Amino acid sequence: MSSDMKIDAKALGKTAVLMGGSSAEREVSLMSGTGVLNALKSQGVDAYAFDPAQRELAALKHEGFERVFIALHGRHGEDGTVQGALELLGIPYTGSGVMASAVAMDKVMTKRIWLAEGLPTPRYACLTPGEQTRERIRTVPDDLGLPLIVKPPHEGSSIGVTKVQGYSQMQEAVQLAAGYDPEVLCEEFIEGEEVTCPVLGEGVGAQALPVIRIVAPEGAYDYQNKYFTDDVHYLVPSGLPEAEEREIQRIVVQAYRTLGCRGWGRADLMVRASDRKPFLLEMNTSPGMTGHSLVPMSARAAGISYEQLCLHLLAGARLDSTRPTSDA
DSSP states (O other), X not given: OGGXXXXXXXXXXXXXXXXXXXXXXXXXXXXXXXXHHHHHHHTTOOEEEEOTTTSOTXXXXXXXXXXXXXXXXXXXXXXXXXXXXXXXXXXXXXXXXXXXHHHHHOHHHHHHHHHHTTOOOOOEXXXXXXXXXXXXXXXXXXXXXSSEEEEOTTOOXXXXXXXXXXXXXXXXXXXXXXXXXXXXXXEEOOOEEEEEEEXXXXXXXXXXXXXXXXXXXXXXXXXXXXXXXXXXXXXXXXXXXHHHHHHHHHHHHHHHHHTTOOSEEEEEEEEETTXXXXXXXXXXXXXXXXXXXXXXXXXXXXXXXXXXXXXXXHHTOBOXXXXXXXXX
């Protein structure tokens, strides 16, 4: 990020900050996008808000936008669809390309790739619509143990997630998750500490930022606690032993590269209390940029301001078909 001193905000051209959108995370996206827009403007970037739920993406081309900062979260923003549209329009954008965005948005596909690469992730069962019978649902705790986590594999921000303590809760938990996603992901619960670790860059140049340890009330790091309360404590520095933090960073960078991510991302993990082994939960390719968000918090601990971070990410905007510049 030393190259930030050389970033010429005016040379970045007319910039659209995509925010809002039509996913279940619209509200969070509007908060992220507003923060990014204000930061870019404060650095002299010619930036404008653009809500794809209210305007056709083709307008970006007609109105002469030269690059896009994606501050959308969830479906139609983080899943490769907007990235594909911007590829067709020929407008460089921040973050991962089409394939990495699509794969990372699918938690089941992500886990398959990580397991194939020997990366640690909790054991799981994926229930397709045809497998969501009372009989099949009843057998899941036999395979994964209790408690376990039930969630929609294509949503973020802890939407539709249940921590199941007993067999009697399974049907309701699957029904809740199925309301957001046809498939339902059931995952072994890792008892321990929740941590998150952002990554900046691409390929061999990808680097992990400081690890954040998350301490939530009764361990309930849910949608409400993530965005709308101050009850959650985020510890950065994490307070973890140095060797443990380094190992988490190593695994996260490997997980990021394995999925083909670029620009930036943030991995969420659990560190098992019994043996201190880290387990990857998911990779976010369009992380939050709100006042409560974790990437800016970690960047700040590394000496990178929110404004610098936004400018750096925008300078690295590109298309799948172009090679990274020295800035990216």
